[in-house]
Amino acid sequence: MSRQHDTHTFDMFGDSPTASAHPALSSTPELLALCERWVARGWLRDLDRALVRFLSFEAPDAPALLLLAAALASHQLGRGHVCLDLNATLNAPDFALSLPPEGDDLNDPPPLPSEVLATLTLSEWQAALHHPVLTSEGPGNTPLVVVNTHSGSGTSSTRLYLRRYWQYEQSLHQQIASRLEAAVDDSHQELLPQALNILFDSSATLDWQKTACALAARSRFGIITGGPGTGKTTTVVRLLALLQTLQLAQNPDQPLRIRLAAPTGKAAARLNESIAGQVDSLPLARLEALLTNRVTSEDETRRSATKTRSLHPVNEQFEECFNTVSSSAIAIPTEVTTLHRLLGARPDTRHFRHSAANPLALDVLVIDEASMVDIEMMAATLSALPAHAQCILLGDKDQLASVEAGSVLGDLCRRADAAHYTPATAEWLAQATGQPLPAEFIDPAGQPLDQAITMLRVSHRFNEHSGIGQLAKAINQPGYAQTEREKQQAVSAVLRHGYPDVHHLVMSDDTALDKLVIHGSPSGFSGNGEGRTDHQGQPIAPPTGYRHYLNVLHAQRPRGESFEENPAAYNAWASEVLSAYSHFQLLCALRKGPWGVEGLNQRIASTLRREKLLFGSDYTLEKGWYEGRPVLVTQNDYGLKLMNGDIGITLAVPDPRNPQQKLLRVAFPSSDTEKPIRWVLPSRLHAVETVFAMTVHKSQGSEFLHTALLLPPTLNPILTRELVYTGITRAREWLTVVEAKRGVLNEAVVREVVRVSGVGG
Numbered sequence: 157m158s159r160q161h162d163t164h165t166f167d168m169f170g171d172s173p174t175a176s177a178h179p180a181l182s183s184t185p186e187l188l189a190l191c192e193r194w195v196a197r198g199w200l201r202d203l204d205r206a207l208v209r210f211l212s213f214e215a216p217d218a219p220a221l222l223l224l225a226a227a228l229a230s231h232q233l234g235r236g237h238v239c240l241d242l243n244a245t246l247n248a249p250d251f252a253l254s255l256p257p258e259g260d261d262l263n264d265p266p267p268l269p270s271e272v273l274a275t276l277t278l279s280e281w282q283a284a285l286h287h288p289v290l291t292s293e294g295p296g297n298t299p300l301v302v303v304n305t306h307s308g309s310g311t312s313s314t315r316l317y318l319r320r321y322w323q324y325e326q327s328l329h330q331q332i333a334s335r336l337e338a339a340v341d342d343s344h345q346e347l348l349p350q351a352l353n354i355l356f357d358s359s360a361t362l363d364w365q366k367t368a369c370a371l372a373a374r375s376r377f378g379i380i381t382g383g384p385g386t387g388k389t390t391t392v393v394r395l396l397a398l399l400q401t402l403q404l405a406q407n408p409d410q411p412l413r414i415r416l417a418a419p420t421g422k423a424a425a426r427l428n429e430s431i432a433g434q435v436d437s438l439p440l441a442r443l444e445a446l447l448t449n450r451v452t453s454e455d456e457t458r459r460s461a462t463k464t465r466s467l468h469p470v471n472e473q474f475e476e477c478f479n480t481v482s483s484s485a486i487a488i489p490t491e492v493t494t495l496h497r498l499l500g501a502r503p504d505t506r507h508f509r510h511s512a513a514n515p516l517a518l519d520v521l522v523i524d525e526a527s528m529v530d531i532e533m534m535a536a537t538l539s540a541l542p543a544h545a546q547c548i549l550l551g552d553k554d555q556l557a558s559v560e561a562g563s564v565l566g567d568l569c570r571r572a573d574a575a576h577y578t579p580a581t582a583e584w585l586a587q588a589t590g591q592p593l594p595a596e597f598i599d600p601a602g603q604p605l606d607q608a609i610t611m612l613r614v615s616h617r618f619n620e621h622s623g624i625g626q627l628a629k630a631i632n633q634p635g636y637a638q639t640e641r642e643k644q645q646a647v648s649a650v651l652r653h654g655y656p657d658v659h660h661l662v663m664s665d666d667t668a669l670d671k672l673v674i675h676g677s678p679s680g681f682s683g684n685g686e687g688r689t690d691h692q693g694q695p696i697a698p699p700t701g702y703r704h705y706l707n708v709l710h711a712q713r714p715r716g717e718s719f720e721e722n723p724a725a726y727n728a729w730a731s732e733v734l735s736a737y738s739h740f741q742l743l744c745a746l747r748k749g750p751w752g753v754e755g756l757n758q759r760i761a762s763t764l765r766r767e768k769l770l771f772g773s774d775y776t777l778e779k780g781w782y783e784g785r786p787v788l789v790t791q792n793d794y795g796l797k798l799m800n801g802d803i804g805i806t807l808a809v810p811d812p813r814n815p816q817q818k819l820l821r822v823a824f825p826s827s828d829t830e831k832p833i834r835w836v837l838p839s840r841l842h843a844v845e846t847v848f849a850m851t852v853h854k855s856q857g858s859e860f861l862h863t864a865l866l867l868p869p870t871l872n873p874i875l876t877r878e879l880v881y882t883g884i885t886r887a888r889e890w891l892t893v894v895e896a897k898r899g900v901l902n903e904a905v906v907r908e909v910v911r912v913s914g915v916g917g
């Protein structure tokens with residue numbers, strides 16, 4: 157439902173809405189009544205209504221149109237938008253505001269935004285936003301900020317912010333701009349090409365990983381973005397070795413203090429694991445030799461120098477603080493923390509211990525999974541960085557953004573596909589990396605931010621024979637490169653092509669979904685999914701459904717010994733069950749209704765019970781605890797050492813007081829090699845949900861051997877290109893795309909999340 161707005165219906169007698177306008181546009185009591193109805197229906201939050209009341213109390217003369225805009229700006233914040241975009245709202249009110257929300261049956265609904273705003277013009281709304289007490293166009297202390305922008309093509313747009321979020325955006329702009337302006341000390345940059353050549357094998361084609369390292373090393377702010385398996389982690393580990401080498405060339409006794417962070421505990425744990433593996437393969441000895449040779453030759457030429465410079469492995473105190481690899485002078489950290497911990501979250505306040513007034517003690521900060529960092533956290537983090545520090549963001553710009561307000565990485569990387577490197581950057585890169593840049597990536601009008609971003613473009617996990625990789629590529633083609641129709645055709649072509657790792661399932665009846673969740677529907681893959689090998693020639697386990705982990709659970713249960721007598725046997729069993737669970741995961745877009753997590757969880761539990769894979773009454777299957785119940789942790793619990801996103805499986809173990817009886821315990825994997833399983837009493841778990849079905853939002857940062865992405869039969873504002881992309885890229889080896897009704901996928905892939913903000917634009 158989109159309509160064009162012009163000023164032709166503008167009231168010739170002034171800025172008030174036309175006579176046919178909805179009464180809530182011109183009367184504050186009517187507007188408050190409308191807000192009440194929207195709140196009662198769950199369309200607005202209490203908070204949104206409270207804001208309107210507060211503003212109308214502070215400024216009784218405020219026009220209803222302004223109050224409405226404030227209510228909607230607050231509503232948009234709750235949906236992840238930093239501000240209200242008036243143009244987008246008027247063009248497609250219900251879509252822009254995602255109303256009615258998911259799960260509303262539309263029985264006797266209150267007026268839809270499209271009805272309320274039907275006669276309103278942009279200029280009427282803009283005019284109503286001028287108010288001396290409530291709004292300003294920037295600095296000041298009004299609760300709201302109006303930002304008008306004019307593009308070169310003559311179009312104007314208006315955004316309304318709650319002041320706090322405008323300030324976050326300003327702070328982010330300033331922080332990034334000042335970091336981009338400040339040059340990194342490059343007195344030892346002549347080492348750069350040599351160190352890069354040690355870290356990267358020579359390549360006949362352009363090595364974007366090498367480019368990324370070079371660019372990130374010359375700036376105090378850098379972004380490395382790329383899809384799954386493009387080597388973000390590999391690159392950043394090499395980058396850290398590079399930065400440390402350049403630093404030690406400058407000052408052998410003062411290694412860089414490097415910290416690694418991620419937005420969630422789960423993401424931090426994942427990076428932790430992959431970094432530890434990657435650091436071992438670094439050519440540290442060759443980098444050290446480069447430094448030592450250099451020190452020696454310098455000393456020879458500068459015979460007058462009194463201080464002999466040599467490389468020492470870093471001292472113990474440094475190691476302890478920064479958890480670095482110790483055997484080398486080139487200290488690379490291996491421990492990843494959450495941003496909350498890094499900044500020093502304090503209970504009951506949104507302020508952190510570290511801020512501009514008390515900056516972090518570090519020289520380099522790497523933030524992984526940066527697409528999940530919201531604007532408030534990003535602004536707080538950049539403010540807490542010392543001026544000299546380098547900040548590097550890693551992430552996939554095309555993934556869904558954080559659930560909180562702001563899509564900072566996506567916004568900053570809007571121009572990353574075409575790179576836009578200036579000729580000066582291209583020349584510098586050619587010298588540093590020995591690789592000339594193709595002309596298509598060079599743009600004399602490139603902006604400073606463009607020069608600090610590298611997009612990794614080659615997936616080392618999905619090659620051209622991988623349907624998962626090809627589908628991700630087809631979905632992600634930038635809008636300027638093709639029409640919507642072309643994108644839909646490209647996506648359909650991948651699905652029709654018959655790639656061995658992708659199964660497209662259009663549900664004709666209910667049994668298809670049941671078969672999928674039980675068996676994984678291997679017959680949907682060529683050769684029943686048998687006989688595939690990975691790039692190292694290792695066999696890939698065929699696609700499975702939930703029967704697999706439940707079979708492991710029942711077949712491998714330790715017999716004869718109690719938990720206390722042989723904890724190792726129970727730990728081994730739980731590890732096998734957890735590993736088998738990671739072979740399959742059903743993802744869906746929605747939370748509510750039969751196609752949402754809630755309905756699907758009930759349905760799948762009943763199906764598995766019918767199959768005699770789960771046992772328990774209906775009640776316990778839906779809500780209670782039963783053996784085999786997989787649960788997802790939805791909030792960090794530092795006491796239990798469980799992180800938001802962790803998955804555990806409920807297992808029955810003999811009761812030590814009466815071994816004939818069973819007790820339920822939830823088994824979670826742990827990184828502690830001594831205690832590989834964390835056994836938790838169900839009663840201690842307060843923030844968990846059953847996870848036979850998981851929303852795509854919750855799946856971010858996780859991967860499953862076989863991922864099935866289920867799309868509901870009708871379109872919904874949640875169904876977008878980013879959601880489909882994020883869902884399919886959770887698949888490591890097997891992907892089933894399930895359409896409850898043919899055509900929904902095609903519609904979804906051409907709908908972009910339009911996160912509204914002024915970041916990056």
Ligand SMILES: Nc1ncnc2c1ncn2[C@@H]1O[C@H](COP(=O)(O)OP(=O)(O)OP(=O)(O)O)[C@@H](O)[C@H]1O
Nearest residue numbers: 365382383384385386387388389390391430616617
């Ligand atoms: N230049 C390369 N040549 C060959 N293999 C590579 C290269 N870079 C990365 N890889 C391999 O590709 C796989 C994925 O790399 P990596 O984990 O660094 O990617 P990523 O982008 O961080 O992945 P994710 O999306 O899971 O976060 C790893 O097995 C890694 O060893």
